[in-house]
Amino acid sequence: MRESLERRSFLLTLILVSIAFAWVLIPFWGAIFWACVVTVIFYPLQQKLKKTFGDKPNRAALVTLLIALVIVVIPALGISYSFVQEGVSFYQRLDEGKINPGKLFDDIQKAFPVISDLLAQFDIKASDVREKISSGAVSGSKFLAEEALSIGQNTFSFIISLSLMIYLTFFLLRDGHLLIDLLVKALPLGDERERKLFTKFAEVTRATVKGNIVVAIVQGTLGGIIFALLGIPGALLWGVVMAFLSLIPAVGASLVWLPVSIYLYATGNWIAGTILVAYGAIVIGLADNVLRPVLVGRDTKLPDYLVLFSTLGGLSLFGITGFVLGPLVAALFLVFWDIFMNEFNSVS
Incomplete structure (x- = not known):
């Protein structure tokens, strides 16, 4: 009885000390x-x-x-x-x-x-x-x-x-x-499970950061170049904005070039507007549609729709850090359920 009480007291103290340490590091x-x-x-x-x-x-x-x-x-x-x-x-x-x-x-x-x-x-x-x-x-x-x-x-x-x-x-x-x-x-989760989780953490983090950064640089550069060639003011600003928005899969950079192309049409610049629409849809869009699934989805082994929703949710909750945390949480969620289905259900 005394040994059990001491063990529980120690575990409780361990949890409290760990929480306090995490609080200090916030x-x-x-x-x-x-x-x-x-x-x-x-x-x-x-x-x-x-x-x-x-x-x-x-x-x-x-x-x-x-x-x-x-x-x-x-x-x-x-x-x-x-x-x-x-x-x-x-x-x-x-x-x-x-x-x-x-x-x-x-x-x-x-x-x-x-x-x-x-x-x-x-x-x-x-x-x-x-x-x-x-x-x-x-x-x-x-x-x-x-x-x-x-x-x-x-x-x-x-x-x-x-x-x-x-x-x-x-x-x-x-x-x-x-x-x-x-x-x-x-950690008391089982050594094999823990190494699987750490491996998944590394895979998702590496793929998400490298993939999104490459896509952001490519789309921002392509967008800035076409804006400069068309004589649109603030080409550098809009290029960087497109780079940041490209962290949002599927729609990111189009939130900039599409409204600008509409304005070009509205002011009678039909040629410039058509060039921007074609360039945005084919060239800039191709960078997202081709590079992101290859660099992010393939390595993380996450479906495209899950990458989209987890990225948007991560960005809304954690800011710029969320483009990594969102897919990471989604990947760990799938790994935990995979372990549960393979190990615990088979036992029952």
């Missing part, structure tokens, strides 16, 4: 998560370098970390900075009246009278729509400008988080296999 969960993501992506490279450097794991981990910084971290910081700068510039032009969203809506309405008939059919006033579009554009661009200012004011905090992520990534690259072995030994 302010740094973003840095910890992305350190794990970078480690998972570049761990195969680290293993190859480890063979090259022999019994010098510190050197292999350091070289791998430097490669990760050059390939991923520095370009991501550069793109984010460009996005913020272009966003602030867009807000300034909007605030100064150089861009008038209400006039854009009027031009589209005149070019496509069916819009007026459709609004009248649903008893919607065009003036209300115009006002909402104008206020929405101002609010959105103002939010972006405020976020840019907030980033500038919190530069020190951002640098600390980035430094912690880089610092932790080094040790995860060097000692990651030891941590996995320790977790397998500690």
Whole structure:
């Protein structure tokens, strides 16, 4: 009896201490998560370098970390900075009246009278729509400008988080296999099941991040190039916006190029509008329809519709981190049920 009481007390204390430790780490969960993501992506490279450097794991981990910084971290910081700068510039032009969203809506309405008939059919006033579009554009661009200012004011905090992520990534690259072995030994789920879950975590994380980043870069670059060639203002801004929106499967980049093509038609630029529609549907769309299933769906072994819904749900709940967390949760959900059906149902 006493031994049972002591065991239960110890387990309860263990749970409380673990919860308290997790609570302490909450302010740094973003840095910890992305350190794990970078480690998972570049761990195969680290293993190859480890063979090259022999019994010098510190050197292999350091070289791998430097490669990760050059390939991923520095370009991501550069793109984010460009996005913020272009966003602030867009807000300034909007605030100064150089861009008038209400006039854009009027031009589209005149070019496509069916819009007026459709609004009248649903008893919607065009003036209300115009006002909402104008206020929405101002609010959105103002939010972006405020976020840019907030980033500038919190530069020190951002640098600390980035430094912690880089610092932790080094040790995860060097000692990651030891941590996995320790977790397998500690968790009471069964060693074989735990290794299966860790393997799935690595597969989904690697495929999701690499696949989505490649698709985002390709679609953003293609979109920015065609915008620049057609002389559309803010080509860099819209290219980066398309890159971010491409994280949403199937519809992402079209949320930018399709409305712009409609406006080109509305203002009489039929040739430019047709070129943009054809280019967006065939070239930009092809990058999503071909690359994403190959890079994401195949490696994660998730159906396309599950990738779509889990990505959207992850983005809505966790922000930018959700494009990894969403498919990861979906994949782990399927693995757990697969284990349950294969092991527990067969036993019963």
